[in-house]
Every structure is written in structure tokens, then in C-alpha cells.
Amino acid sequence: MNCPLPTSRYDTITLAHGGGGTLTASLLNEIFLPAFGPPAPAPHDASAFAIGPQQLAITTDSYVVQPLFFPGGNIGSLAVNGTVNDLLMAGARPRALTASFILEEGLPLATLRTVVDTMQQAAQAAGVRIIAGDTKVIHRANGDGLYITTTGVGDIVTPAPLAPERIAAGDQIILTGDLGRHGIAVMAQRLGLTFEPPVQSDCAALSAPLLELFAAGIPLHCARDATRGGLGGILCELAAAAQLAVEINEAALPVAPAVRSACELLGFDPLFVANEGCAALFVAAADVEPTLAILRRYAVTAQALVIGQVAAGRGVTARTALGTTRRLVPPSGEQLPRIC
Amino acid sequence: MNCPLPTSRYDTITLAHGGGGTLTASLLNEIFLPAFGPPAPAPHDASAFAIGPQQLAITTDSYVVQPLFFPGGNIGSLAVNGTVNDLLMAGARPRALTASFILEEGLPLATLRTVVDTMQQAAQAAGVRIIAGDTKVIHRANGDGLYITTTGVGDIVTPAPLAPERIAAGDQIILTGDLGRHGIAVMAQRLGLTFEPPVQSDCAALSAPLLELFAAGIPLHCARDATRGGLGGILCELAAAAQLAVEINEAALPVAPAVRSACELLGFDPLFVANEGCAALFVAAADVEPTLAILRRYAVTAQALVIGQVAAGRGVTARTALGTTRRLVPPSGEQLPRIC
Numbered sequence: 219m220n221c222p223l224p225t226s227r228y229d230t231i232t233l234a235h236g237g238g239g240t241l242t243a244s245l246l247n248e249i250f251l252p253a254f255g256p257p258a259p260a261p262h263d264a265s266a267f268a269i270g271p272q273q274l275a276i277t278t279d280s281y282v283v284q285p286l287f288f289p290g291g292n293i294g295s296l297a298v299n300g301t302v303n304d305l306l307m308a309g310a311r312p313r314a315l316t317a318s319f320i321l322e323e324g325l326p327l328a329t330l331r332t333v334v335d336t337m338q339q340a341a342q343a344a345g346v347r348i349i350a351g352d353t354k355v356i357h358r359a360n361g362d363g364l365y366i367t368t369t370g371v372g373d374i375v376t377p378a379p380l381a382p383e384r385i386a387a388g389d390q391i392i393l394t395g396d397l398g399r400h401g402i403a404v405m406a407q408r409l410g411l412t413f414e415p416p417v418q419s420d421c422a423a424l425s426a427p428l429l430e431l432f433a434a435g436i437p438l439h440c441a442r443d444a445t446r447g448g449l450g451g452i453l454c455e456l457a458a459a460a461q462l463a464v465e466i467n468e469a470a471l472p473v474a475p476a477v478r479s480a481c482e483l484l485g486f487d488p489l490f491v492a493n494e495g496c497a498a499l500f501v502a503a504a505d506v507e508p509t510l511a512i513l514r515r516y517a518v519t520a521q522a523l524v525i526g527q528v529a530a531g532r533g534v535t536a537r538t539a540l541g542t543t544r545r546l547v548p549p550s551g552e553q554l555p556r557i558c
Numbered sequence: 559m560n561c562p563l564p565t566s567r568y569d570t571i572t573l574a575h576g577g578g579g580t581l582t583a584s585l586l587n588e589i590f591l592p593a594f595g596p597p598a599p600a601p602h603d604a605s606a607f608a609i610g611p612q613q614l615a616i617t618t619d620s621y622v623v624q625p626l627f628f629p630g631g632n633i634g635s636l637a638v639n640g641t642v643n644d645l646l647m648a649g650a651r652p653r654a655l656t657a658s659f660i661l662e663e664g665l666p667l668a669t670l671r672t673v674v675d676t677m678q679q680a681a682q683a684a685g686v687r688i689i690a691g692d693t694k695v696i697h698r699a700n701g702d703g704l705y706i707t708t709t710g711v712g713d714i715v716t717p718a719p720l721a722p723e724r725i726a727a728g729d730q731i732i733l734t735g736d737l738g739r740h741g742i743a744v745m746a747q748r749l750g751l752t753f754e755p756p757v758q759s760d761c762a763a764l765s766a767p768l769l770e771l772f773a774a775g776i777p778l779h780c781a782r783d784a785t786r787g788g789l790g791g792i793l794c795e796l797a798a799a800a801q802l803a804v805e806i807n808e809a810a811l812p813v814a815p816a817v818r819s820a821c822e823l824l825g826f827d828p829l830f831v832a833n834e835g836c837a838a839l840f841v842a843a844a845d846v847e848p849t850l851a852i853l854r855r856y857a858v859t860a861q862a863l864v865i866g867q868v869a870a871g872r873g874v875t876a877r878t879a880l881g882t883t884r885r886l887v888p889p890s891g892e893q894l895p896r897i898c
Contacts, residue, residue: 235693249670253671320707353586354576355575
């Protein structure tokens with residue numbers, strides 16, 4: 219199901235370096251970490267730091283999605299929800315966001331206004347304020363129009379930051395939603411394809427259910443939203459970071475019929491298609507039921523279910539509907555570039 | 559000395575919208591602030607917020623400078639020093655930085671490595687760590703290669719955040735360095751001009767002298783680094799925000815001979831050419847001497863001097879070497895686009 223791995227040695231940047239796969243990891247491991255040093259025992263969506271007694275988390279992401287608008291959202295809602303979710307994944311309550319805009323000469327102001335208004339609505343829905351920003355303008359180029367970088371700061375409200383190294387053998391893996399809607403929605407918009415029913419991006423903030431899990435004191439071990447690289451990508455990354463094996467039940471994975479059809483048509487594996495409002499949570503077996511009970515009370519996580527577990531060993535295996543198993547190989551890049 | 563103001567009504571983004579002048583302000587006032595709301599009584603380089611009892615400041619900036627490398631620095635040192643300085647300008651001690659990279663397909667990895675290494679050196683020199691990041695890749699376009707967005711968080715160590723509304727009539731204005739070196743260095747590199755002696759960007763972090771001023775308890779009222787729009791631009795902005803008049807002595811302004819020659823040759827006004835390691839500090843008259851005594855102990859602020867004062871009234875006037883006065887008009891955009 220995976221293409222042979224392309225060469226991993228490049229002298230120049232390729233689109234796949236931005237895909238969240240092994241090539242993105244090679245940039246991290248060969249350029250960024252040797253210079254900046256590791257922010258934490260394992261790289262994570264958000265980094266923890268302390269100011270005095272206050273434990274904080276910080277995360278930053280640039281958004282370069284094409285096209286800017288897609289069914290279910292636009293680059294602005296994506297930027298806000300993505301940053302909010304990254305803070306939540308570290309066990310932090312989002313407290314402040316910043317937004318920096320790189321605008322292409324010629325961008326209609328009306329487009330900018332719509333995106334900014336959407337950001338404000340998304341921030342309000344997620345219970346966070348955008349309190350600082352910047353604007354730069356670049357020369358007219360290929361019509362991309364607009365890049366947004368959002369940074370979020372929150373206070374860690376779990377007893378310890380959620381992190382891959384806290385994953386333990388026996389942990390159950392809960393998936394909060396169905397797979398691949400964001401990637402397929404963006405791709406369909408880009409290619410001018412229409413599906414019946416149309417596929418909407420799952421772009422949403424997970425604040426309400428996650429903050430309730432934190433407040434209820436449910437001891438989550440790790441949480442990760444399945445963005446670039448999809449669920450398959452993040453599971454490969456987490457299994458490697460935790461030095462454990464992850465086993466998932468492929469037949470149990472929720473995939474909307476339209477997403478499944480689009481993937482079959484286009485040769486995509488839904489396990490590696492990006493989501494923007496769906497996370498994998500790692501909890502001890504005893505905590506599964508209370509976790510699911512809370513998640514199912516919120517529309518955004520109403521479909522939550524157990525999709526697999528953690529065991530001794532290494533790597534990620536998927537039990538197929540036929541009863542066989544396949545080993546998931548980390549993607550070298552995103553199947554769909556410029557997805558976020 | 560100023561061109562007639564161009565029309566200020568546009569339907570699309572122009573390069574001047576990124577120049578830090580009145581058009582940038584119009585984006586802020588017409589699009590960003592109506593949506594996001596004001597972060598503080600007056601917009602400032604960094605925004606203050608609180609988590610529990612902890613007073614924090616946050617700032618974000620995107621860097622799109624062309625070319626990426628210039629005498630005295632590169633886009634990486636600019637990004638780190640610019641963000642560190644913005645925190646200091648709010649009275650905050652920089653504690654953590656994030657860096658998000660938008661890379662153009664085709665960018666040599668060696669270029670990225672050099673920039674990243676420079677960032678680490680700049681961060682180390684400024685006493686701050688880069689603890690989170692992101693990488694995205696965009697399609698090959700016009701060869702820009704690399705945009706960086708840095709965000710900084712710090713704890714406010716002054717009794718209150720430094721802010722324009724704390725400026726008072728009678729305040730003296732201290733300038734920490736000479737004008738225009740960053741703008742001229744970038745422009746010379748871009749146009750292939752050489753000056754003898756060559757003009758080096760003043761790109762530097764002001765951490766050491768500013769943190770000592772804070773620690774000494776010197777009651778600064780406001781501080782602003784003279785970046786986009788230069789000293790003239792920030793003084794116009796601060797005078798408007800403070801609803802007071804600013805009077806400067808043009809003959810006292812330190813401008814390196816090579817910068818002055820370059821400005822005469824090219825028709826630039828050094829008052830509106832960008833700096834990246836030079837700030838204007840507003841202090842009560844009684845605090846001028848102790849402030850200067852500290853600043854002059856550090857190479858980066860050794861030239862510090864009083865250049866003017868604040869009075870009742872409105873706007874910014876410059877007393878020229880001939881004894882006449884001219885009124886400074888806020889620039890509509892940067893004289894040199896893509897300066898930072």
C-alpha cells in the first residue's frame with residue numbers, strides 16, 4: 219500500500235520536506251535540533267517551559283494551505299484551531315494566540331477581511347484571544363496570496379505535560395473522530411472534484427471535550443491530533459518516540475463513505491490523509507470508559523472509539539478487515555502537499 | 559523631504575501595506591482590530607497578558623527580508639534579535655522563542671543550515687532559547703527562498719509594562735544608537751552597491767543594557783525600537799498614541815557618514831530608514847543621567863544620547879541644523895520594501 223521510499227538525501231528543499239513525514243523529521247534531526255537543542259525529551263506539538271512556578275506550553279505553526287478556502291473552513295480557521303489543538307495535546311489550556319500574516323501583493327482586502335473574521339470566530343469558539351500580530355507583504359508571485367503563522371501559549375493544567383514518553387504498554391488508543399476529511403476536502407477543492415455528499419473538512423477546536431477531560435482528572439498519557447501525515451503518520455512517530463509497539467484494528471477505523479470512495483478513486487490510504495479536528499488519546503485500560511463517556515457528550519468528539527492498543531515491541535501494525543496484518547511505514551512526505 | 563501621500567484606499571494588498579507606515583496602520587485599524595479587538599490601550603510591539611499572578615508579554619513577527627544575507631546579519635539573526643527587542647520594549651525579560659519556517663522548494667539546505675545556526679548564536683547571545691518550531695514548504699515561485707516567523711514570550715520585570723500611554727510631557731527621548739544602518743545595508747546588498755567603508759546592519763539584541771536598566775529600577779516610561787519606518791515612523795506613531803508632541807533636534811541625530819552619503823545619493827531621509835538594534839527610550843528628565851550611564855557601558859548602546867523631548871501638543875517636529883523646524887509626516891509605507 220506504500221510506494222517505495224524515495225531517496226532521503228537532498229541538497230535542496232522539496233515539497234515533501236513540508237509533508238510531516240520522514241523528510242520533515244530529517245530537517246528536524248539534521249538541522250533544527252543540532253542547532254536549537256531538543257525542547258523536551260521528545261519533540262512534541264507544543265513545548266513546555268516554566269516562568270517562576272507557572273508551567274506553560276507554547277506552540278507555533280505556519281499555514282500555507284492551498285486553496286485558502288475549502289468546504290468546512292479556510293486558512294484562518296485552520297490556523298486558530300490547529301494551534302489551539304496543539305496546546306491541548308500537551309495538556310495545556312489555551313490562553314493567548316498571536317497571528318502573523320505574510321500577504322502577497324495583489325491579495326484582495328476582502329479576502330483578508332473574511333479570513334480574519336473567521337479567525338476571530340474560531341478563537342471565540344475555542345475560548346481564546348488573539349492578542350498580538352504582525353503583517354508583512356511579499357512581491358506578487360504565484361498567487362498563493364496569504365500565509366499565516368499562529369503561536370499559542372497556555373498553562374499546563376494536567377499534573378504533568380502529556381508526552382510520548384508517558385505512553386505505556388497496555389495503553390488503549392482512543393480516536394476522537396473519523397479519518398481523512400480535511401485532506402480530502404482540500405484536495406477536492408483544489409482539483410475541482412465534487413463528491414455526493416460533499417466532504418467537509420473536520421477543522422475544529424477540541425477545547426471543550428479536552429478541557430473537560432483535564433478538569434475531570436482523567437489521567438491521559440499522551441494526545442496527538444492526526445494532522446499532516448494523518449493517523450498513520452502520528453502513530454509511527456509516537457511508537458518510535460515511546461519505543462513501543464502500536465497495534466490498530468483497521469476495520470474499526472471510522473472513515474466516511476465519501477472519504478473512502480475518494481481515497482479509492484485517487485489511490486490514497488485514508489490512514490495517511492490529514493485531519494484537523496481529530497486526535498488519538500492514549501489512556502490506561504481502566505480509564506477508557508470515563509474518557510469515552512465525556513468525549514461522546516460533545517458533537518466534535520461524539521464518534522470517539524477505541525481503535526487499538528500499545529504493546530511491548532516496536533513499530534505500528536494494522537490488523538486488516540481480512541484478518542491479516544500490515545506494518546505501517548512512516549510516510550516520507552504528505553500524500554497531498556500544502557494541506558495545512 | 560516627503561513625497562505627497564499616495565491614495566490610501568486600496569482594494570488589494572500593495573507592498574506599501576507591509577512598510578510599517580500609515581497603510582500598515584490602516585490594515586490594523588480597519589481589518590485586524592475590529593475583528594480581534596485591541597490587545598491593550600494602544601497597540602505596541604508586544605502585548606501583555608496574565609496567567610494567574612504572572613504578568614507576561616508576547617510578540618510575533620514575520621521576516622521576509624530580501625536578500626536573505628546582508629552585511630552585519632541575515633534573516634535568522636534579524637528574526638531572533640527583532641523578537642527579543644520587541645519583548646524588551648514592553649519591559650519584559652525574553653524567556654522563550656518559537657521559530658516557524660516557510661521554505662521555498664529549491665532552497666539549498668546549506669542556506670537553511672547557515673540561517674538556523676545564526677539564529678542559535680543570536681539566541682544564545684541574547685540569553686534566550688528557541689523551544690518550538692514548525693516547517694512548511696511552498697511551491698517554487700520567485701526565489702525568495704525563506705520566510706521566518708518568530709514569537710517571543712517573556713515575563714514583565716518592570717513595575718508596569720512600558721507603553722505609549724505612559725509617556726508624559728517633559729519626558730526626554732534617548733536614542734541608543736546611530737540611524738539607518740540596517741536599511742542602507744540591506745538596500746546596498748540588494749542593489750549591488752558598495753560603500754567605503756561598507757555599511758553594516760546594526761542588527762543586535764538590546765538585552766544586556768535594557769535588562770540592566772530594568773534591574774536598576776530606572777523608571778522608563780516607554781521604549782520602542784526604530785525598525786520599519788525608522789525613527790521618524792515610530793515617533794509619529796508614539797506621539798499619536800500618547801496624544802502629545804515630540805520635538806527632536808535633527809542636528810543631534812547620529813548618522814554614520816557612509817549612511818548619510820548613501821541617503822543623499824539615493825534620496826532617502828535617514829530619519830525614516832530602518833534600524834534593527836537601536837531604540838528610543840522615554841524617561842523623566844531626572845532619570846536621563848543614570849540611564850545614559852548604564853547604556854554607555856555596553857557596546858551596542860555606547861552612542862546613547864538625548865535627541866529630543868515630549869511636550870504638550872500633537873505631532874512630531876524636527877529642529878533642523880539651520881534652526882528652522884519641519885513637521886514629520888508619518889510615512890505611508892517603508893521607503894525600502896522587504897527590509898525585515
